Amino acid sequence: MVPRFWWLVSIGPMKTASERRELLKAVYQEGRVCVECPLHETRTNVVFGSGNADAELMFIGEAPGANEDLQGLPFVGQAGKLLEKLLGEIGLERGDVFIANTLMCRPPGNRDPYPHELEACQHYLFAKLELIQPTMICTLGNFATKLLRGEPTGISRIHGQAEVRTIGPRAVRLYPLYHPAAALYTPSTLEMLQADFLRIPEILRMGPPDQPEPSLEAPPPEDSWLEGPPPEDAPPAAPQEPPPAVRDPPPADSEQLGLF
Numbered sequence: 001m002v003p004r005f006w007w008l009v010s011i012g013p014m015k016t017a018s019e020r021r022e023l024l025k026a027v028y029q030e031g032r033v034c035v036e037c038p039l040h041e042t043r044t045n046v047v048f049g050s051g052n053a054d055a056e057l058m059f060i061g062e063a064p065g066a067n068e069d070l071q072g073l074p075f076v077g078q079a080g081k082l083l084e085k086l087l088g089e090i091g092l093e094r095g096d097v098f099i100a101n102t103l104m105c106r107p108p109g110n111r112d113p114y115p116h117e118l119e120a121c122q123h124y125l126f127a128k129l130e131l132i133q134p135t136m137i138c139t140l141g142n143f144a145t146k147l148l149r150g151e152p153t154g155i156s157r158i159h160g161q162a163e164v165r166t167i168g169p170r171a172v173r174l175y176p177l178y179h180p181a182a183a184l185y186t187p188s189t190l191e192m193l194q195a196d197f198l199r200i201p202e203i204l205r206m207g208p209p210d211q212p213e214p215s216l217e218a219p220p221p222e223d224s225w226l227e228g229p230p231p232e233d234a235p236p237a238a239p240q241e242p243p244p245a246v247r248d249p250p251p252a253d254s255e256q257l258g259l260f
């Protein structure tokens, strides 16, 4: 399957920040009524992500939780407050960075996302990467780290170790961190998270890594993070062509929602 937003690959330096922001808003408007996987049936809101549309630093967590699903924004609640506090300790605010998840709709009961759900949603994340053009991505927690690195190494072994990785269309400085929720009630995890956070400015100062050569000839090859069939208890995948009727409210301007 060709990624949906393959046409965004290669836009790179040709687009201004303002043009990329407008394109990001267009992807947002499409994403907020998405019905491409079964999670659209149980979500309250699509959690597209929020923050600076031209951010150097991006955070990627696993999937929306109950509060995020209700508010349509990522990392609200206690984990979000801790993330904001940690950002403040390195001189940044939430509006300086962009925060998103690997999946934009909440899995029922906060279960782990299924592979076919992640695969259906990955083109939105790739589009965000291509349009925001971050230098650095901090994965938050085990799930996002394993998924974006494409390897099973757990967060306890890999946290705080920056490396250059190509995620979809873009090479970034990938920096795995413990999930703020895991640090809320475990002082030793909080200490490690704080220490890792303090290294973020130094990694940002290294600047963006070299980017892969874009191809204008054809869409990029299928590039899935995922391998293997869905688990046996997974519900069937959504049809390729979504039905026209959706139950979301009509699109609103993203400014009103405090996005970007």
Ligand code: SF4
Binding pocket: 031, 034, 035, 036, 037, 038, 039, 040, 046, 103, 104, 105, 117, 120, 121
């Ligand atoms: S999780 Fe992603 S692919 Fe699935 S319905 Fe939500 S936005 Fe669409």
